Amino acid sequence: MQFTTIPHPSPTPDADREAAIVDPGFGTVFTDHMVTIDYDEAKGGWHSAQIGPREPIALDPAASVLHYAQEIFEGMKAFAHEDGGLAMFRPEANAARFNASARRMSMPEIPEELFLEAVQLAVKTDAKWMPSTEGGSLYIRPFMFASEAFLGVRPAKQYKFVVILVSSGSYFKGGVNPVKIWVSQDYVRAAPGGTGAAKTGGNYAASLVPQAEAIEKGCDQVVFLDAVEKKWVEELGGMNLFFVRKDGSVITPPLTGTILPGITRDSLIAMLREEGLDVREEPYSIQQWREEAESGELLETLACGTAAVVTPVGTVASPSGEFTIGTGGIGQMANKMREKLVGVQNGRVEDKHGWVMRV
Numbered sequence: 001m002q003f004t005t006i007p008h009p010s011p012t013p014d015a016d017r018e019a020a021i022v023d024p025g026f027g028t029v030f031t032d033h034m035v036t037i038d039y040d041e042a043k044g045g046w047h048s049a050q051i052g053p054r055e056p057i058a059l060d061p062a063a064s065v066l067h068y069a070q071e072i073f074e075g076m077k078a079f080a081h082e083d084g085g086l087a088m089f090r091p092e093a094n095a096a097r098f099n100a101s102a103r104r105m106s107m108p109e110i111p112e113e114l115f116l117e118a119v120q121l122a123v124k125t126d127a128k129w130m131p132s133t134e135g136g137s138l139y140i141r142p143f144m145f146a147s148e149a150f151l152g153v154r155p156a157k158q159y160k161f162v163v164i165l166v167s168s169g170s171y172f173k174g175g176v177n178p179v180k181i182w183v184s185q186d187y188v189r190a191a192p193g194g195t196g197a198a199k200t201g202g203n204y205a206a207s208l209v210p211q212a213e214a215i216e217k218g219c220d221q222v223v224f225l226d227a228v229e230k231k232w233v234e235e236l237g238g239m240n241l242f243f244v245r246k247d248g249s250v251i252t253p254p255l256t257g258t259i260l261p262g263i264t265r266d267s268l269i270a271m272l273r274e275e276g277l278d279v280r281e282e283p284y285s286i287q288q289w290r291e292e293a294e295s296g297e298l299l300e301t302l303a304c305g306t307a308a309v310v311t312p313v314g315t316v317a318s319p320s321g322e323f324t325i326g327t328g329g330i331g332q333m334a335n336k337m338r339e340k341l342v343g344v345q346n347g348r349v350e351d352k353h354g355w356v357m358r359v
Contacts, residue, residue, distance in 0.1 A: 001037075001114055003121060006052025008032055014128075021131040024167040026139070026307060030054060031126035035118045035163040038147075039108050042157065046110065051121055054164060064146035064156040071201045072101040073143035075306045076263075077168070078123045078359060080130050080137075081347035086123060086359040088140070089345045091116055093263045098142065100261075101198040106155040107144060115142065116357075122163045123359050129167045135342070139168040139307070168307075176338065178314025178329055179303065181221045181236065182214035183286060185319060189234060189258070191227035196258035203260075207237040219317055221303070225286060226258065232283045234258060239305035240265040241313070242272070243284055244333050246297050254281040264304040264341070270353060271340060272333075289316065293323045300331035310338035 011032045012020075020029050034054040039046050065071050076094045078086050095115040102109050119140050130138055142163045146156035170176070187210040190196025195203060207222065214222040221239070226232040234253055235241060240262040243251045250272050255261050272279045292298035293316070301313035312334040315324050343349030344356065 001046065001049045001117070003035070003117075004048075004050040006050055008053045017129060021129060021133075021136075021167045023133065024131050024136070024169045026168050026170065027166055029129075029167040031129040031138070031165040031167065033122065033125045033165075035122045035161075037110070037114070037118065037161040039110075039159040039161065040157070041108075045108065046114065046161075049114075049118070051125055057160070057162070059147065060149035062149040062151055064148050064150060067151065068146070068153060068156075069200070069202050070105055070107055070146035070156055070159075071143065072098065072105055072107060072145075073141060073199055073201065074098050075199075076119070076140045076142075077306060077345070078130070078138040078140060079346045080132075083347075086127055086130065086138075087345070087347065087356045088119065088123065088359060089357075090263050090267065090355045091119060091357050093266070094119075094142070097199065097261065097263065098144075101200060102144065104195055104198040105200055107146070108159060110144070110161055118142065118161070118163050120359050122165055126165050127359075129165065131167050131169060133169055135170055137168050137345075139166040141166065176311065176330065178312045179220040180218065180315040180317060181223045181303075181313055182210075182217050182219035183316060183318035184210040184213070184222050184224050185230075186210075187213075187224070188227040188230075189224040189237070192256070192258060194258065197255065197260060199260060204238070211237050217317060223316070231285050231287065233286055233289060235260065236303055239303040239308060239311070242268060242302040242304065243289070243292075243298055244277075244300040244302065244331070245292065246299055248276070249278040249280060251280050251282055251284045253284055262305060264306055264309065267341060267353075267355065268302070268304055268310070268337060271337060274352075275333075275336075286318075290323050293325050299326055300333050301325050302334050302337065309341060310334055 037049040095112040099109040144161045148156040148158035210222045303311045314328040
């Protein structure tokens with residue numbers, strides 16, 4: 001598809017941009033441009049692809065997304081390599097997951113090649129916004145929402161696909177440190193048959209109250225249990241979990257439709273198996289977590305996701321008390337997996353799986 005370029009009338013001055021990306025944090029330093037592509041069932045599908053200035057999107061008050069929440073998104077990153085080039089990590093997997101989310105939310109799929117073309121164009125256009133700080137990246141946020149104006153419960157017939165970029169530093173303000181997590185007792189993230197496996201905004205909105213509860217309890221994140229028995233560990237508000245055990249096995253909760261199939265999760269499964277560990281996707285209960293932590297059978301718990309990469313869980317708290325995993329510090333496997341994964345992403349470690357796509 002041919003993209004139209006809309007010139008930016010007033011791009012950010014170089015000095016202002018450089019000052020903004022010295023220590024960008026996460027999620028607030030936006031680049032100058034965005035990609036948009038429209039979908040209209042009556043016009044045969046996707047059309048009007050363009051890249052232009054990042055600007056507000058005009059919406060009719062009756063736009064379907066505002067009333068019936070047809071909305072999906074992705075989270076991915078571009079990295080600077082030592083040769084001066086840029087690369088994305090497993091963007092094809094993001095494209096596939098985006099379309100899986102679209103199917104669950106009764107939205108049109110976008111051709112994978114068009115998705116990839118859009119994110120590459122966005123990164124190339126705003127490459128100067130790449131932070132030079134250690135661990136810096138361009139966080140890429142492709143999203144799609146129902147734009148048709150109507151009131152009536154049915155799938156919309158018009159949509160807008162957008163790509164925006166964020167200059168990104170560390171996800172956690174204090175850098176890579178063990179996190180303390182709160183076990184949610186009164187809330188669940190997703191139920192069987194629901195939208196837990198889709199990357200849709202409603203799932204995250206539902207996590208905000210329990211996340212606020214976790215913060216109130218002095219924790220960094222919330223962990224959710226299953227909706228049926230309230231005993232099986234599922235995932236954090238935005239990260240998957242791995243349990244590294246003394247016997248050489250690693251357990252991660254299975255993808256049963258209530259857990260987001262994380263791309264970092266899938267990558268870690270492959271990398272941990274390369275280390276000779278027995279990685280199993282099977283249920284892991286909150287009781288087992290406590291007992292194995294207290295007995296020493298559990299060496300580490302790893303939380304992982306695109307934004308935070310690999311982060312160790314140091315302490316788990318709940319109304320019945322709290323327990324510490326290992327020494328409560330950054331474990332050997334967490335450190336090793338983080339260094340290896342980041343190394344592949346930035347080109348310093350051999351990419352044995354063909355995960356890196358040069359931009």
